[in-house]
Amino acid sequence: MEMPAPNPAILARRGEVLDQLASVLPRAALITDTTELRAYECDALTAYRCLPMAVVLPGSTEEVAAVMRICHGAGVPVGPRGSGTSLAGGALPSEDAVLLGVARMREVLEVDLADRIIRVQTGITNLAVTGAVEEDGFFYAPDPSSQLACAIAGNIAMNSGGAHCLKYGVTTNNLLGVTLVQMDGTVVEMGGAHLDAAGYDLLGLVCGSEGQLGVVTEATLRILPKPEGARPVMIAFDSAEVAGACVADIIKAGVxxxxIEFMDRPCIRACEDFAKAGYPDCEALLIVEVEGAEAEIDAQLGLIGQIARRHDPVELRESRSEDESKRIWLGRKSAFGAMGNINDYMCLDGTIPVSSLPFVLRRIGEMSTEFGLDVANVFHAGDGNMHPLILFDANTPGELEKCEAFGAEILKLCVEAGGCLTGEHGVGIEKRDLMSVQFTPEDLEAQMRVKDVFDPGWLLNPAKVFPLEASAPRRAA
Amino acid sequence: MRPVTEDDLAEAVRMARGPLVVRGGGTRAIGRPVTGELLETGGLAGITLYEPGALTLVAGAGTPLAEIEAALAAEGQRLPFEPIDMRALLGTDGVPTVGGMVAANASGPRRVQAGACRDSLIGVRFVDGSGTVIRNGGRVMKNVTGYDLVKLMAGSWGTLGVLSECAFKLLPVPEAEASLRSAAMDPSAAVAVMARALGTPYEVSAAARDSDGRVLLRLEGFGDQVARRSAALQAALGGDWDVLDAETSAGAWRGVRDVTAFADAPGDVWRLSVRPSAAPEMVARIDAPVVLDWGGGLIWARVEAGRDLRADLGQFQGHATRIRGEPVAALPVFQPEPAPVVALAAGLRAKFDPRGVLNPGLMG
Incomplete structure (x- = not known):
């Protein structure tokens, strides 16, 4: 992945810009020392690293606005960062940019159970939002697997999803309002504790814009009453095709x-070796979870069982207790850890129409042989969001490049099948140059026009999302 | 003009020499009236893809909503957001279309549980003001590839682009439905009881106070589940409740959805989206007939013709739209917004419709 060469004119002004930043921030909120900057050189896409010009950690919307005004005035790019858990390089710094982290802004500003909302500063972690309302019987629905660490700021920037979004939607469906600081320091309030926009849905535009339209400092989120209970059933099949057909039948039956989580054989094996969850030796495994009171869960799992049996499963294990539920989920939840245990891996995130599942899995298998790299597939089957994990050895020269090329082919396949490049991780730098596979130049132009409106100078997180070539004239202007 | 292909639509916009009045079925006649050449989307009709097993449907923007609903019903599915039919309320006739529904971001009572139209909309194709075809989103329900122009198009009333195709995620129609109905309650008591109901784990799919002041709470699910939840909800809330069977419940909610109480009654109609707990105070300031939906978060108010309701409401969190009433220059239809938002909206309009030909002035 190529990044643009840093602008020497900006680098030459570093001292001057740092002095200005120091005048509006507390001492501890401005990091310029090389050793300390190291902690911010990458996000969870660790293959790419770069030291920023400086890191600022403002403590309020006002401080964010002050920083933005300074950078805007000096023509210095700003890269926003939540907790730095992006798998797509969304928070990768540039040498000629200031990295703006919201980590010091983690207050819960308001909880209103009657209106079912919570207002937070966006540095708060995803799980801490649920933590703030859990005792009252509520939760925040989007649950990315990094939820212990990831910040709401990053969730909003990437429109994060999770395993439970088939029922509850992704971030954009649970976000009611934001305080956004534009590149020139203008503070804009969008939405609030009420529903829907008065005019254009700017909130919907900001969510998922990967920190390119503004820095979100505060957010109003929808909270939901916790379900009475939840239990999964595990269903094993000797063919991925049949597992796919079973998923479609479950959905068609109105449950x-x-x-609905799906794992293929390589993934099942790795999880089993790692977590000893008691998964059977089979081609495809489904974990289907339903919610409700005990009797309701029994009824739904009964119906799912009936449907599944028509597809002749190798094994069907309905959880009867919390302990059993935990065991069933254990393997799935340790999938990434299990992979990390055997090898370096790259996690992809394409989405496909559920009906293309068998075809796509077969093609990935063929490509795996062609590239000589193993792949394990784990994915959210209900919504078609795949996470192929390509295994490679980072210490073997050329293997990372081979892995990236393979990954690109898989994502192109997703688009070809009627899907998209990324279902929940975002484009960042990782899929930036593949955007032209999914979009025409006109489609991309329409999106870039939005950035022109919010950030005419293209100073916010500039070399991300759009193919470098496509955004070059704007970034240079 | 009534193009029948997307290419023709693009050509029509490209060739426009003056303002275009973009229209689907013409049933949602809201906003400042626009004069110009009529551009109808009714020719871009037909379901292009429906996969029940993937809960997705794609259709031309001019497809009649009734055709979509019939196709979905045949597979036991539906659009989750329960779009309002505005014909009775506005006295319009014609056929509601998919594109019109999206352009209005039309949602109904289930919005509190299943989200708005914009939440179920997963992809669009549209022609911008320069006549360029643009695609955003797609046909899969989880997609964060690039900026979300899908949301921007929903509720933009044809001022940023003319929709040619829309894709939706769907939900199964639950096996059973029932509603609880109370005796008349004052707005404070009604909003409080609706908040409690929506805070239970029984997945109340709609909560309203009808024009007679009665609170309605809807439960949907499998047969046994609805019966059990109905009992549990009554126990949790206390008080006396009538249980409405599926058919009566469906009729009652159609009435709330379409605000039929105000259909044949005189006066202007306003639609307010507010913080639910603020609703009782708002209703007091409105001091006119109201219907509350979304647990109090949506207020429909019928007031005397020409009244400047916003002036009487003062500052509040949310927005008020003048849905019905003779045009009055001093009464913007859409809520005036703060300066930075106005600047962004104007910027977007200038980018997507640089010549100002798409429904100019409709949104103010």
Whole structure:
């Protein structure tokens, strides 16, 4: 992945810009020392690293606005950062840019159970939002697997999803309002504790814009009453095709599970070796979870079982207790850890129409042989969001490049099948140059026009999302 | 003009020499009236893809909503957001279309549980003001590839582009439905009881106070589940409740959805989206007939013709739209917004419709 060469004119002004920043921030909120900057050189896409010009950690919307005004005035790019858990390089710094982290802004500003909302500063972690309302019987629905660490700021920037979004939607469906600081320091309020926009849905535009339209400092989120209970059933098949057909039948029958997770043989094996969850030796495994009171869960799992049996499963294990539920989920939840245990891996995130599942899995298998790299597939089957994990050895020269090329082919396949490049991780730098596979130049132009409106100078997180070539004239202007 | 292909639509916009009045079925006649050449989307009709097993449907923007609903019903599915039919309220006739529904971001009572139209909309194709075809989103329900122009198009009333195709995610129609109905309650008591109901784990799919002041709470699910939840909800809330069977419940909610109480009654109609707990105070300031939906978050008010309701409401969190009433220059239809938002909206309009030909002035 190529990044633009840093602008020497900006680098030459570093001292001057740092002095200005120091005048509006507390001492501890401005990091310029090389050793300390190291901690911010990458996000979870660790293959790419770069030291920023400086890191600022403002403590309020006002401080964010002050920083933005300074950078805007000096023509210095700004890269926003939540907790730095992006798998797509969304928070990768540039040498000629200031990295703006919201990590010091983690207050819960308001909880209103009657209106079912919570207002937070966006540095708060995803899980801490649920933590703030859990005792009252509520939760925040989007649940990316990094939820212990990831910040709401990053969730909003990437429109994060999770395993339970089949029923509850992704971030954009649970976000009611934001305080956004534009590149020139203008503070804009969008939405609030009420529903829907008065005019254009700017909130919907900001969510998922990968920190390119503004820095979101505060957010109003929808909270939901916790379900009475939840239990999964594990269903094993000797063919991925049959597992796919079973998923479609479950959905067609009118059951709306809260999650349908799918694992293929390589993934099942790795998880089993790692977590000893008691998964059977089979080609495809489904974990289907439903919610409700005990009797309701029994009824739904009964119906799912009936449907599944028509597809002749190798094994069907309905959880009867919390302990059993935990065991069923254990393997799935440790999938990434299990992979990390055997090898370096790259996690992809394309989405496909559920009906293309068998075809796509077969093609990935063929490509795996062609590239000589193993792939394990784990994915959210209800919504078609795949996470192929390509295994490679980072210490073997050329293997990372081969892995990236393979990954690109898989994502192109997703688009070809009627899907998209990324279902929940975002484009960042990782999929930036593949955007032209999914979009025409006109489609991309329409999106870039939005950035022109919010950030005419293209100073916010500039070399991300759009193919470098496509955004070059704007970034140079 | 009534193009029948997307290419023709693009050509029509490209060739426009003056303002275009973009229209689907013409049933949602809201906003400042626009004069110009009529551009109808009714020719871009037909379901292009429906995969029940993937809960997705794609259709031309001019497809009649009734055709979509019939196709979905045949598979036991539906559009989750329960779009309002405005014909009775506005006295319009014609056929509601998919594109019109999206352009208005039309949602109904289930919005509190299943989200708005914009939440179920997963892809669009549209022609911008220069006549360029643009695609955004797609046909899969989880997609964060690039900026979300899908949301921007929903509720933009044809001022940023003319929709040619829309894709939706769907939900199964639950096996059973029932509603609880109370005796008349004052707005404070009604909003409080609706908040409590929506805070239970029984997945109340709609909560309203009808024009007679009665609170309605809807439960949907499998047969046994609805019966059990109905009992549990009554126990949790206390008080006396009538249980409405599926058919009566469906009729009652159609009435709330379409605000039929105000259909044949005189006066202007306003639609307010507010913080639910603020609703009782708002209703007091409105001091006119109201219907509350979304647990109090949506207020429909019928007031005397020409009244400047916003002036009487003062500052509040949310927005008020003048849905019905003779045009009055001093009464913007859409809520005036703060300066930075106005600047962004104007900027977007200048980018997407640089010549100002798409429904100019409709949104103010």
């Amino acid at each position: 709306l599970p809260v999650a």
